[in-house]
Amino acid sequence: MSDNWWTDYSQNKRLSGLEQDLGNVSAALSQSRASQARLRAELSKVSGSIEQRLVRLSAAFDAFVEISDLRVTLGLFDRHGRVRHQAKQLLLGQSIVDVDDAEGYWLAPALVAVRGVADGAVDPDALALAVARDPLRAKAFHVLAAAVLGGRLPVLDDILTSVTDPVPNYQRAAWLLAADGFFGPVAWERCATLLSAVADESLADTVRQLAVPTTVVEVPKDLDGGGELATALQACERLTALRASVTSTLDAYSGEPAATKDPLVRRSLDLLIDEGSPVELPLLARERELRATIENRKTASATWDSPAGSATDLLREDLMSAVPDRRALALRASADVVMSVAEKYAETARTPAPDALAVRTRYGQVTITPTEADRTTLEKAVATVAQMTKVESRRRQAAIGAFAVALGFVVLAVFAGWGWAIVAAAAIGIGVYQQVVDARDRRSAAETTSQLQETLRNDVANRVEMFAKTRRELQDRQTRVTEDIAALRAVLSTVNA
Numbered sequence: 076m077s078d079n080w081w082t083d084y085s086q087n088k089r090l091s092g093l094e095q096d097l098g099n100v101s102a103a104l105s106q107s108r109a110s111q112a113r114l115r116a117e118l119s120k121v122s123g124s125i126e127q128r129l130v131r132l133s134a135a136f137d138a139f140v141e142i143s144d145l146r147v148t149l150g151l152f153d154r155h156g157r158v159r160h161q162a163k164q165l166l167l168g169q170s171i172v173d174v175d176d177a178e179g180y181w182l183a184p185a186l187v188a189v190r191g192v193a194d195g196a197v198d199p200d201a202l203a204l205a206v207a208r209d210p211l212r213a214k215a216f217h218v219l220a221a222a223v224l225g226g227r228l229p230v231l232d233d234i235l236t237s238v239t240d241p242v243p244n245y246q247r248a249a250w251l252l253a254a255d256g257f258f259g260p261v262a263w264e265r266c267a268t269l270l271s272a273v274a275d276e277s278l279a280d281t282v283r284q285l286a287v288p289t290t291v292v293e294v295p296k297d298l299d300g301g302g303e304l305a306t307a308l309q310a311c312e313r314l315t316a317l318r319a320s321v322t323s324t325l326d327a328y329s330g331e332p333a334a335t336k337d338p339l340v341r342r343s344l345d346l347l348i349d350e351g352s353p354v355e356l357p358l359l360a361r362e363r364e365l366r367a368t369i370e371n372r373k374t375a376s377a378t379w380d381s382p383a384g385s386a387t388d389l390l391r392e393d394l395m396s397a398v399p400d401r402r403a404l405a406l407r408a409s410a411d412v413v414m415s416v417a418e419k420y421a422e423t424a425r426t427p428a429p430d431a432l433a434v435r436t437r438y439g440q441v442t443i444t445p446t447e448a449d450r451t452t453l454e455k456a457v458a459t460v461a462q463m464t465k466v467e468s469r470r471r472q473a474a475i476g477a478f479a480v481a482l483g484f485v486v487l488a489v490f491a492g493w494g495w496a497i498v499a500a501a502a503i504g505i506g507v508y509q510q511v512v513d514a515r516d517r518r519s520a521a522e523t524t525s526q527l528q529e530t531l532r533n534d535v536a537n538r539v540e541m542f543a544k545t546r547r548e549l550q551d552r553q554t555r556v557t558e559d560i561a562a563l564r565a566v567l568s569t570v571n572a
């Protein structure tokens with residue numbers, strides 16, 4: 076296909092240049108007025124020290140002067156600007172009849188090719204010429220324009236043959252179109268395959284967030300956390316939750332196009348059009364830099380191929396997306412990471428249930444098994460109960476002392492007069508009182524000891540029962556680990572659309 080085709084093509088079209096030129100002049104004047112308004116707005120917001128204000132004012136003024144000079148230079152390429160203006164008109168829903176060629180500018184034939192795309196008509200000769208002039212831009216324009224205008228999208232490989240990292244805006248736009256079903260189920264699978272090459276272990280934490288169970292399994296507090304028992308149970312629960320999350324997401328994949336297209340698609344198309352022709356590129360790039368200076372931005376405006384983000388960050392974003400098909404594609408692309416996380420859960424979940432568990436009581440540590448308590452540690456705790464409730468012998472010693480004193484006063488009464496017998500009787504009374512109280516305390520202590528020991532034995536018996544029940548629960552869940560892994564692997568390799 077040669078450029079002579081364009082000569083024949085343009086001669087067969089009615090000239091409507093005057094009206095188009097007037098539109099271009101009007102657009103240029105509007106853009107100039109907008110630049111002046113932005114300059115006034117930015118100047119009114121200048122703040123800081125006098126020196127900083129002067130520097131910013133000077134830079135903004137110099138940029139404004141230079142951008143005005145650039146506009147004069149860009150005026151030499153009015154035919155290129157006219158093509159861009161017509162492209163914007165097409166995106167606004169206006170019909171485009173005549174498109175003049177612009178000295179090898181890829182956008183002119185690309186615009187001719189897609190102006191009927193909404194009705195299913197694409198001019199193959201014009202598209203071939205545009206691709207010959209600039210394959211990447213022509214194909215990107217075709218795909219994005221078809222998406223915006225509502226036409227039939229070409230194959231995904233026209234715009235996404237591999238994933239660049241960081242991902243340019245236009246590739247991210249194509250990625251989202253594929254994820255949202257606009258290229259069809261085959262392209263959805265193709266996109267997932269391409270993205271699988273950039274999915275790495277840095278996504279593991281995000282995948283684990285999908286494995287948070289709705290109800291957290293808890294080992295009874297009386298088992299003191301349960302040690303490896305609790306760890307294995309929680310791993311079983313997380314594996315089951317991961318399976319449920321992944322399965323529900325992939326089963327919900329519809330394969331149908333979404334109701335709306337992501338705004339990045341239109342924004343990338345606008346930026347591609349605004350980029351300009353090859354001869355205008357340095358001038359328009361400089362204009363963007365000057366606008367950034369006038370508007371006090373650190374960087375120039377984004378372009379159609381500027382980075383949208385790293386591949387893993389965008390995958391991470393899609394894994395948590397509220398859009399089901401995007402989440403499904405991200406899961407499919409991250410299948411290896413998902414299975415890696417699942418296998419680690421499975422390895423922990425398969426930890427053998429412990430045969431014995433040491434639990435703490437108020438009277439010391441007791442080792443229990445699923446059937447009984449360890450006799451040695453239990454009896455040691457029981458003995459501790461008796462030791463703690465043991466009655467001190469002070470009252471008994473006081474009684475013995477009182478009886479000894481009474482005996483001394485009795486002897487004194489025999490030899491010195493019976494008046495001392497009263498004192499002896501009082502000492503005997505004190506001794507009897509201490510003896511009675513001591514006997515009562517000992518009976519009470521014995522009853523308390525018996526009750527506490529019984530309570531301890533019952534508590535340990537309950538813990539034995541809890542241990543056995545929790546252990547059986549773990550063993551029951553462990554029988555489903557292999558099933559969960561197999562189900563995950565199956566659903567990640569096959570999607571019903």
